[in-house]
Amino acid sequence: MSLRRSTTMLGVTRSGAPLSDSLLGRKIGRYLIEEQIADGGQGTVYRAKTDTGGMVAIKTPTLVTEESLASMGREAEILASLNHPNIVRFIDFLASSEVQAPLLVMELIEGITLEHLIKTRSIGPKERMTILNEIAEALGYMHDKGVVHCDIKPENIIFGDRIKLVDFGLATYQESITDRRNMGTFHYMAPEQGIVMGSICTATDVYALGVIAYRMLSGSMPFYGIGLDVLVRQAAEDAPAISSRSLAGPDLDRVMGKVLHRDVRERYQSAKDFLAELVLALENGPTSLLPQSAVVLVDGADGHARTRLPVLD
Numbered sequence: 001m002s003l004r005r006s007t008t009m010l011g012v013t014r015s016g017a018p019l020s021d022s023l024l025g026r027k028i029g030r031y032l033i034e035e036q037i038a039d040g041g042q043g044t045v046y047r048a049k050t051d052t053g054g055m056v057a058i059k060t061p062t063l064v065t066e067e068s069l070a071s072m073g074r075e076a077e078i079l080a081s082l083n084h085p086n087i088v089r090f091i092d093f094l095a096s097s098e099v100q101a102p103l104l105v106m107e108l109i110e111g112i113t114l115e116h117l118i119k120t121r122s123i124g125p126k127e128r129m130t131i132l133n134e135i136a137e138a139l140g141y142m143h144d145k146g147v148v149h150c151d152i153k154p155e156n157i158i159f160g161d162r163i164k165l166v167d168f169g170l171a172t173y174q175e176s177i178t179d180r181r182n183m184g185t186f187h188y189m190a191p192e193q194g195i196v197m198g199s200i201c202t203a204t205d206v207y208a209l210g211v212i213a214y215r216m217l218s219g220s221m222p223f224y225g226i227g228l229d230v231l232v233r234q235a236a237e238d239a240p241a242i243s244s245r246s247l248a249g250p251d252l253d254r255v256m257g258k259v260l261h262r263d264v265r266e267r268y269q270s271a272k273d274f275l276a277e278l279v280l281a282l283e284n285g286p287t288s289l290l291p292q293s294a295v296v297l298v299d300g301a302d303g304h305a306r307t308r309l310p311v312l313d
């Protein structure tokens with residue numbers, strides 16, 4: 001298997017050993033690994049069958065490094081502590097001498113990512129609010145337990161029977177955050193997660209939910225840019241009023257301005273508070289927000305790469 005991914009730190013490429021053998025077709029413990037579903041930045045996700053015929057998803061680090069192994073353990077521990085209908089369900093965490101890395105076994109979610117949904121069809125106002133509300137429900141639940149996800153973005157949200165949040169690879173307990181972290185996905189990263197000194201907290205995830213809402217309501221991202229440029233803009237500029245990108249009224253401008261506030265202290269601290277005010281602002285505003293031309297989103301807006309940034313102290 002060739003090296004597929006790398007992480008960049010201070011412009012230096014860091015590499016680890018890829019898993020030496022493909023897991024495809026192998027039986028590990030009670031799981032027969034049938035198909036690769038995705039190859040994310042950090043993990044590879046497979047579809048597998050249990051020995052009782054049930055289907056599960058299995059995630060394993062793409063590269064075996066000390067850091068990736070520790071991160072997979074942390075992800076499993078956090079996921080195992082959560083139980084919510086809008087969060088992927090933990091099943092097992094398996095270390096086997098047959099593989100160099102542990103396997104995180106989860107509920108298999110049948111569906112498409114929200115990223116795919118947004119890019120491929122227009123989403124009506126009612127469905128849009130259901131989606132945002134279910135993400136907010138998941139966030140409200142985990143935030144009450146002190147867990148911050150740190151990578152809320154449409155690729156980590158699966159749309160099936162209901163919305164399910166996946167990828168707790170960067171998740172952390174708020175109490176264990178001693179300084180700012182610098183991993184995430186550029187276009188959804190609040191300034192305190194990216195480039196400005198500050199502590200990550202529940203409002204950091206609320207910012208990312210705000211970016212998703214802005215995108216779903218207006219068809220645009222608040223900020224465009226490549227790599228660090230977008231982080232610098234997020235930290236240095238106010239997000240453009242959503243009325244400059246859509247048919248929004250002043251109430252919606254205020255709510256979106258607050259959820260995307262650069263200063264974490266001025267932002268909504270809770271996803272549910274944001275959603276409640278968003279609903280009211282939409283009730284008072286125009287019924288259709290998306291300009292005709294904005295139904296198809298601009299490509300490259302999603303800041304795919306998960307990159308470790310230089311620490312700018």
Ligand SMILES: Nc1ncnc2c1ncn2[C@@H]1O[C@H](COP(=O)(O)OP(=O)(O)OP(=O)(O)O)[C@@H](O)[C@H]1O
Pocket residue numbers: 037038039040041042043044045057059088106107108109110113151155156158166167168169306
């Ligand atoms: N339980 C699951 N059921 C179905 N599909 C899943 C499941 N978990 C993850 N996926 C799919 O696999 C993709 C990659 O998984 P995940 O996001 O956990 O990996 P990652 O490497 O941490 O991702 P990233 O690219 O965000 O770094 C997800 O975007 C999703 O499409």
Ligand SMILES: [Mg+2]
Pocket residue numbers: 040041155156167
């Ligand atoms: Mg992911």
